[in-house]
Every structure is written in C-alpha cells, then in structure tokens.
Amino acid sequence: MTKKEIYEKADSVIGIGGMTGNERLSESGLMDLFESVKKKDKYLARTILEALKFDELSIGRIVGFSIDSLKYPNPWAFPNESSNKLKKESKAILEYSNLNEIVMGGPLRGICKLKLNETVVVVISENCGGPAIWTRNGQKAAVPIWDKAFLSGPFQRIGLVDLTNQTLTKYKKKFKVLDLRSFSGNYIKAFDSPTNRIKSVEFDYINEPIEEVIEMK
Incomplete structure (x- = not known):
C-alpha cells in the first residue's frame, strides 16, 4: 500500500x-x-x-x-541547509558543513554558518547539531549546539539566532540530544533523547536563563 x-x-x-x-x-x-x-x-x-x-x-x-x-529530519539525518523561506534581502540560510557523528552511531555535529543576502556569512558554532527550525516570520531560528563537560561528556544547549537584533543567544539549560520540531508563541517545542526515554520539551526562550548573548554584527 x-x-x-x-x-x-x-x-x-x-x-x-x-x-x-x-x-x-x-x-x-x-x-x-x-x-x-x-x-x-x-x-x-x-x-x-x-x-x-x-x-x-x-x-x-x-x-x-x-x-x-524517527521522523525525518532528526538529529541523525537532516539537510545541509535550512532556509527561512523569505525572498531577496530578507533571505537567510543556515548552512551545515563537515558533519560527522559525535560518537560512533551517534547524532551529527558540524559547522553551522548563517548566510545573509547570499553574501554575509556568520559562523554560529563549529559544533552544531540539527535540525534547525525557524519561526513563521523567518526572523528567529533555533539550533542545537553541542558542548562538553569534563565529567559528564557531551550535551546540548539551545542557540537562538535573532535576525532582527543580530544576536545569538545561548541558554544555560542542558539537554542530551535535542530533536527540535517547531516554534509556538514564545515556546520551542522539541523532544529530548528521542531514542532513549524520550521527553517532550516546551522551552520558553523568553524566560529561560541565558548563558551568553553574542552579537553577530
């Protein structure tokens, strides 16, 4: 069938x-x-x-x-580009390169760059996961960013790309493996650990504690 x-x-x-x-x-x-x-x-x-x-x-x-x-895209398989689907000067694309497994059989990580107007390129991180997601108006994107603790091993934080303010906000909260799905108001909807004790995530990016804010200018 x-x-x-x-x-x-x-x-x-x-x-x-x-x-x-x-x-x-x-x-x-x-x-x-x-x-x-x-x-x-x-x-x-x-x-x-x-x-x-x-x-x-x-x-x-x-x-x-x-x-x-798992539903495609997911942390083990996602496209090399994620566009905000806007036109001309408002167009933005997140481009992944050098993708490889963080451990054998594990989810992918690689370099993620923000491309604006097909000319300006900003490196988001050299250790990004995927898939990235965009708000409906194409002005914000959420990206899983890999980090590593000395004793506990690799983990992820959420990075929020804001085109209006030209900032990248990294949040404090830690996750195992994020499978980002959608924006809903001020919330990022996702799943954590999608292949092991899956948890539903509703992340309030307005009120969650922030690790750092980086200007992308």
Whole structure:
C-alpha cells in the first residue's frame, strides 16, 4: 500500500480525534497492515500512525525509540541547509558543513554558518547539531549546539539566532540530544533523547536563563 493510499484511508475516518488508537486503526481498515509491519518496517508503521494523527510520544512508544523509526529530519539525518523561506534581502540560510557523528552511531555535529543576502556569512558554532527550525516570520531560528563537560561528556544547549537584533543567544539549560520540531508563541517545542526515554520539551526562550548573548554584527 502506498503512502497516498494510507492517508486516503486515514482521512476517510470521521471523528478521529475522539477515538482510541485501536479504534483509529480499526475504522480506517489499517489494523492488519499495521500489525504486519510494526516490527519489520518501522518507517511504514510510523507512516500509518502519523496518518491516523497519533502524537509523537505515542508513536515512539508503539514502534520503538530507534533511529530507523524517527521522523525525518532528526538529529541523525537532516539537510545541509535550512532556509527561512523569505525572498531577496530578507533571505537567510543556515548552512551545515563537515558533519560527522559525535560518537560512533551517534547524532551529527558540524559547522553551522548563517548566510545573509547570499553574501554575509556568520559562523554560529563549529559544533552544531540539527535540525534547525525557524519561526513563521523567518526572523528567529533555533539550533542545537553541542558542548562538553569534563565529567559528564557531551550535551546540548539551545542557540537562538535573532535576525532582527543580530544576536545569538545561548541558554544555560542542558539537554542530551535535542530533536527540535517547531516554534509556538514564545515556546520551542522539541523532544529530548528521542531514542532513549524520550521527553517532550516546551522551552520558553523568553524566560529561560541565558548563558551568553553574542552579537553577530
């Protein structure tokens, strides 16, 4: 069954928001397919659950917290460029280079540069993770930045790129592996440790303690 056919079946279910997981699978006619693929094809199993509007935490608990079950993009696989999708002089692109695993089989890190107007280039960090996310107006971006403590090993902080103020704000709070998803008002929505004891994150970038603010001029 193709992805299009799966979504067509899911979209045909009326009142899906008030149903249990089993009811969604049963009413859509996708139960048998899901049962047959949930162990041998985690990507297809995830596609079925996403089509049926299961939330990310539920999907992880059902199909397992493994790299091959993660939604793309994720900390192990993300594009080399992330654009704010604006035009001309307002266009900004975060460009990744020299990406490599932080440890064998681990998430990626590399150099992240901010490119403005296709000419001005600012280095955000030489130890950035991904994926980066942008606000809807394209004026702010959140980027996971790797750091390392002497005893506890590598960890991540959130870096906030602000094009209006031309600043990079690094926050104090530490995370294991961030999977950034979206901005919602003053909150950055994400998951921490997406393959091991996943936690939902709502990060208030207005009120969270700040480690440092760097001017990008």
